[in-house]
Amino acid sequence: MAQFYYKRNVNAPYRDRIPLRIVRAESELSPSEKAYLNAVEKGDYASVKKSLEEAEIYFKININCIDPLGRTALLIAIENENLELIELLLSFNVYVGDALLHAIRKEVVGAVELLLNHKKPSGEKQVPPILLDKQFSEFTPDITPIILAAHTNNYEIIKLLVQKGVSVPRPHEVRCNCVECVSSSDVDSLRHSRSRLNIYKALASPSLIALSSEDPFLTAFQLSWELQELSKVENEFKSEYEELSRQCKQFAKDLLDQTRSSRELEIILNYRDDNSLIEEQSGNDLARLKLAIKYRQKEFVAQPNCQQLLASRWYDEFPGWRRRHWAVKMVTCFIIGLLFPVFSVCYLIAPKSPLGLFIRKPFIKFICHTASYLTFLFLLLLASQHIDRSDLNRQGPPPTIVEWMILPWVLGFIWGEIKQMWDGGLQDYIHDWWNLMDFVMNSLYLATISLKIVAFVKYSALNPRESWDMWHPTLVAEALFAIANIFSSLRLISLFTANSHLGPLQISLGRMLLDILKFLFIYCLVLLAFANGLNQLYFYYEETKGLSCKGIRCEKQNNAFSTLFETLQSLFWSIFGLINLYVTNVKAQHEFTEFVGATMFGTYNVISLVVLLNMLIAMMNNSYQLIARRAADNLRRHHQYQEVMRNLVKRYVAAMIRDAKTEEGLTEENFKELKQDISSFRFEVLGLLRGCKLSAVQSAQAAKDSPNSADSDEKSDNEEDVARHQAEGPLEKNIQLESRGLASRGDLSIPGLSEQCVLVDHRERNTDSLGLQVSKRMCSFKSEKVAVEDTVPIIPKEEHGKEEDSSIGYDVTLPDSATHDDYVTTRL
Incomplete structure (x- = not known):
């Protein structure tokens, strides 16, 4: 098989050997160049300086030579973090190339500063073509120094670059159809997507946001929302964009952690970036917190400092409420709930009075709304029990006293939903599932009232209910009213979020609806497939003669698969074991048809019960475990604002650097740096020793050559004595x-x-x-x-x-x- 991977050499001495040779040979370094690079690797300052000086005079070596790993002397010095050698090499005008990017990637702040301050000579020599090859470089063309520094999240390097006036290109939208985007995507779509990802990865850097943004919170909110939307469009890089979105959310949360007083927290949460809205709205409406909720910043809202402020606002008139006994809490809530009609009337008459301001407190408002809704549910219960019983055979019965009492609540609900839609906008309104549920519930109540009015006006005669038409307005109104009662009762689940024990459970159940919808989509596909097949098989065996009851709801089930609708019903109820197996039999002696029908019916039950239902259980269990861990988190002026932001940014940067140093510990880079320092110190000591020895010899030689005529005879006698x-x-x-x-x-x-x-x-x-x-x-x-x-x-x-x-x-x-x-x- 070797001939498929290696070229066969005819002159090979052995047929059972694979000939190996270097097919991509590189240019070899001369001994002087190897010694030069080796001296740089070891940190021998004197030898490197000597080689550079000789290169300027004799041109023996190329000071920009490359080792087998593609590194120049400057890159080796940067990797070893030897600032003295970097400064020496730059003084001899070595080729810089991507050295700045390498220094940023290694996070050598001193090297970055030296390279930024280095001025290239005007008559710089031509760079070898291999160094200009984009394929040879370790960085793609879209990686600029500021983008790479933002990727490393090094605050000091980013600050140096920003002080030099660098900028980050503004990313275009995914659906942008400008000439630049279209041409770039046509030439190389992968590079175009990667370039956008690199830019967003730089913009999401916490250090860059903290250093260059006047409003870091707003920048983090908008950027996280934009990245979350990009993850839905760029499916290939979905995980990367979601991770960047989480990074922005975590940055906003960590920045809020640095608040130290309630004053700072209130300035942050009440700040508005739109000056036109400051005069219209009060300065204490938690505008920034509402903006965080709009952008779905759960980490920011669930931050303990934010939750503490919300709790103080919630229990404004009840200090120490949480420390009270549960019996005292129950009695207090019960009394306020009983007095809610009085509070409501007082608020309508005098909203600025002390009692009117008291009912506007969040906790009091919540108790009054809860008491009002419980009263509404009690009226619905009375209406369903028909306490005020009227003539059941009247086709257009008049409204009862209980129904008249229910009407104000229904109108109040409708007015509240209209006001909420007007204040928040349609887009924000439909994003909340509870609002959609309220819309359906109110629509059902409106339809019920309209149909009752039509029935009361159009039908006034008495007629037995059994003789009424199937689509009689009264019958339809009663059905819609029953469905509306179900939605009204389920709406009470939304109040569970006020309790720390029931709140996480309610959130988990709400999130698991997505799993149920996924399951229903697959199940409906399976149901329709088998319903079509069974209906096609049993359509010819429909029984119509001699049957007083037709369908699966009869005492003796029949015609279960005669029509498509009946087939769908039969297959659905078979999940709960309500369909007998004999429905697959036919009167004719067609055993093969019965066998095929029974096999199809059994296969459907296996797929729906064993596979799909267990898959749903597994999905819901997995989602519950995932959501339950985060469910608890979901429960929780300009000059002054900028002053507070400066303090928060300073604290955040200090904490970030401190945590980075703590988490880093001892790494391989630390040992390499220590080894380089020891090697440099060794060569410095050797150089000092050489210098001392040379000075001693020179001084001795000077003493020997100095004219001393008085001692010449004594020296000659001394030399003869020594020889003797x-x-x-x-x-x-x-x-x-x-x-x-x-x-x-x-x-x-x-x-x-x-x-x-x-x-x-x-x-x-x-x-x-x-x-x-x-x-x-x-x-x-x-x-x-x-x-x-x-x-x-x-x-x-x-x-x-x-x-x-x-x-x-x-x-x-x-x-x-x-x-x-x-x-x-x-x-x-």
């Missing part, structure tokens, strides 16, 4: 360095001091005028020789004016080192 001692052979003594007292006289730090050395004593008699006695000891190692000099000054015995003698010496300062023929002696 070397000819006689040195006296070798194997001793430890510590025995000579060297450790106590100097701080020598020489590798291998603990080893034994061979010390050679050279006792010389210096015949110069100073009359000093010098002792030289040679410590011979395998690799080097260290000459240590002991200077023993002679205490002066006479005055300076006396004649010099060998027994007379002076306490003078000798030079630190002296150069001999083959070694250098140093005084400790």
Whole structure:
């Protein structure tokens, strides 16, 4: 099979071997270039500087050479976070290329600052074509420095770039038909979609929003809503857009976490960005909170600070309500509920009175509305029990007393829905499912009232109910009124959200309706498919003769599949086990038809009961577990606003940087940086040692070359004496360095001091005028020789004016080192 993957080599010595060779060879680096890049990798500042200086003079190496990983010297220095080398390389005008993007990706703030302040020379040399190849670069053309910095969410780098005046391109709408979008999509649709995603990923950066937006809350709200809508259109990147939307919501929530006082919280939640509405509305209407609800910012609304403010507003007239006993709460609510008619009348007469203002409190208003709705349900119960019984055979009966009492509530409900639609708009109105339920309920009540009026005007005679037409207005009105009663009773579930125990359950049940709708869609498809097949099979066997009752509701079920409507009913009720198996039989002796019909009926039950029904149970269980975790969360002026926003942004950025440092811990990058610092320090120490050694040699050479005619004869005698001692052979003594007292006289730090050395004593008699006695000891190692000099000054015995003698010496300062023929002696 190897010939399918590798070209067969005819000259190969072995037929059972796969020939391997490099087919995509790269240009090899010269030894000098390898040494240059290796020095950059190790952080050897002196070697790199030397290579750069030689490159300017001799042109031996290409300072923009690339290693096998495609990295230039500048990129290697950026990866190692060596700012000294980066500054050195930029001073020699190396090719920058995508270095800024690499520095941003590595989040090296110092390197980014150096690259931003670096000015390219006007006569810069031509860049190699491979470096300009878009396919060679690690970044796509749409990735700009500010976009990449926003992707990394590095506040300091974003701030540096914004100060330089960078900008982010405004993304076009998904359905935009401009020339730019159409041409870009035609050339490369994937790159066009990716470019839009990269821009939105940058715009959703918390650091960018906090730094560049005057109203971060509004920006986060609008951007999260836009990203959520994009996720519905761009199905290929749905998860990415949803994640960005959640990121914006979380940013708004985290920013609100930084509020420290009720004043700051009220300024944030009551702020309006539209100045025209400030004069029309009160400054205490929680406009920003309503905007968050409009944009479905659940994390923002459920934030504890926001919930605490809402609770204080809710129990405005009842401080400490939550700490009261449950019996006291029940009695208080019961008394307020009984007095709600009095409160309502007082509010209608004098809305600005103390009692009128009292009923406008949220908690009082809620109790009064609840009491009113419970009274309405009680009236519906009385109406269904027919307490005020009239003649049942009257085709157009007049309204009863209970029905007259129900009418004001119905009109009030209709007026409330119209007012809500007018204030919030039609779009916001239809987004709430409870509003749709109220609309259906009110429509049913209106239809009932209209049909009763028609029946009362048109029909006045008495006639037995059994003889009425099926579509009689009174019969239709009674049916619609019964359906409206069901909706009215179910509407009471919306009050469960006021309770912390029933609220999450109500929200979970409401969300599971989506799973039920998905199941019904699949089930209706299966039901229609089997109904069509069974009706086609049993259509020819319909029985009409000798039957007093026809259909599946008879005592003896018959004609279950004779029509399409009957077939649909039969298959639906078979789920609950209400259809017998003998409905698949026919009078004629057609066993094959009966077998096929029974098989189809059984297959339907298996699919509907075993597969679909269990799938529905699993879906609802999964949704409940998912929703129940988040259900509890769903229960919970300009100058001043900008001042508070500045404080919040500062606190948020500080907390974000602090959390990032805490969560980061020790990573591989930290160890690499430490290794690079140690390597750089090593080369710096070596450079210092070389410099010290060079200075010592130069000073010794200067001392040797200095004209000293008075000591020339003594030096010649000294050299002859040294030669004589070397000819006689040195006296070798194997001793430890510590025995000579060297450790106590100097701080020598020489590798291998603990080893034994061979010390050679050279006792010389210096015949110069100073009359000093010098002792030289040679410590011979395998690799080097260290000459240590002991200077023993002679205490002066006479005055300076006396004649010099060998027994007379002076306490003078000798030079630190002296150069001999083959070694250098140093005084400790």
